[in-house]
Amino acid sequence: MQDLLQIEIWQGKTVADVLTLDFLISAAGSVFAAAGILVLGWIISAWLQGRIRALGRKHKNLDDMLFDFLSAVVRYVVLGFAFLFVLNTFGVQTTSVVAVIGAAGLAIGLALQGTLSNIAAGVMLILFRPIKLGDFVDVGGKMGTVNSITLNFTELADLSNAQVIIPNAEVWGNVITNYSANPTRRAEWTFGVGYGVNLAAAEKIIRETIMADPRSKSDPEPFVQVNNLGDSSVDFLVRVWVEAGEYFVYQADMKRKVKEALDAGGIDIPFPTTTIVQATA
The missing domain is CATH 1.10.287.1260 (Helix Hairpins)
Structure with a gap:
């Protein structure tokens, strides 16, 4: 014992x-x-x-x-x-x-190398914040609004409101285009008119039509200039600044308004034409 x-x-x-x-x-x-x-x-x-x-x-x-x-x-x-x-x-x-x-x-x-790489990328996304909740982004060809960012994945809602899940390693390792990062964006169009058109009159119609829209910003100065002599048209390059949140709707609206204004002003918008030369024996 x-x-x-x-x-x-x-x-x-x-x-x-x-x-x-x-x-x-x-x-x-x-x-x-x-x-x-x-x-x-x-x-x-x-x-x-x-x-x-x-x-x-x-x-x-x-x-x-x-x-x-x-x-x-x-x-x-x-x-x-x-x-x-x-x-x-x-x-x-x-x-x-x-x-x-x-x-x-x-x-x-x-x-768990793959999972840990996603977590590491998630930490980098959270710390450096290249994208934030509510931003409209393009990540590796996937475009949508950022709904959530977790340690493992980033969730987007695409243009049709479908859920898109992207592993964080692919987000951090890809080129990110953030359309919401800056408060303003520059919209750009190319409008073609006929070679017989008065270019000064066409430029005036284009400029006045676009700047009449309250969404168009006069500062910085809008750019409206002949940029190219095409096969069947003289092309005007137009660049105007607008609020980032209005960019897509604004750009579509201006295409229609300028087309209607040019028609009303009698400015010819030519169709592409092709001349065929036939050789004889």
């Missing part, structure tokens, strides 16, 4: 030590201390997460999505340190735990 009591069972403690009142009190104290650390870590992490989120929503020029991500990172970091303190409370060597976690993380990383 005496030999059994001397067997070491935990952290240098023998059965006899475990049965002593002092050890039981010490173990109970460690349990209560660990519980207190966990509760305190949970409270502090939740408070920090809430404060960081509130900071992002307090200022309109700050991105809510970025602060949501940062708040989540801060919370998990605090909880991770709390867990390490708990292990220290029970006498566990945290250096070995960290080494085990590192080895496990390496194995998991090798098994």
Whole structure:
């Protein structure tokens, strides 16, 4: 019996030590201390997460999505340190735990390379914000409005309101065209008139028709000039600035209005013509 009591069972403690009142009190104290650390870590992490989120929503020029991500990172970091303190409370060597976690993380990383690349790209998208919620973008030939950006994928609503899911690695690794990044855009058209037309009169009709629309901006100065002498027409290149949100509808409206104005002014808009020369024997 005496030999059994001397067997070491935990952290240098023998059965006899475990049965002593002092050890039981010490173990109970460690349990209560660990519980207190966990509760305190949970409270502090939740408070920090809430404060960081509130900071992002307090200022309109700050991105809510970025602060949501940062708040989540801060919370998990605090909880991770709390867990390490708990292990220290029970006498566990945290250096070995960290080494085990590192080895496990390496194995998991090798098994989930594709997923982790999407997560890494998601972090870059959230931090550097080349696109934001509500932006109208073109990503690798996929065009639509950004509905959400998660750590794994970006969701777009295309022109027909269909849902388009793009892995973040493809978003970050592709050319991104953001049509909403700048407040204004420059609309551009080419209008062809006949060679027998009075070019000054045609230019006046085109300019007055476009600038009569309240969406057209006079600053910067609109550009209306003959740009090309085509096979069957003299081509005017027209460039006018407009609000980015009105670009597509505005560009379509002006094509129709200019066509109708040129018809009303008697300005010929020629069809493409082809002259066939037949050789005789």
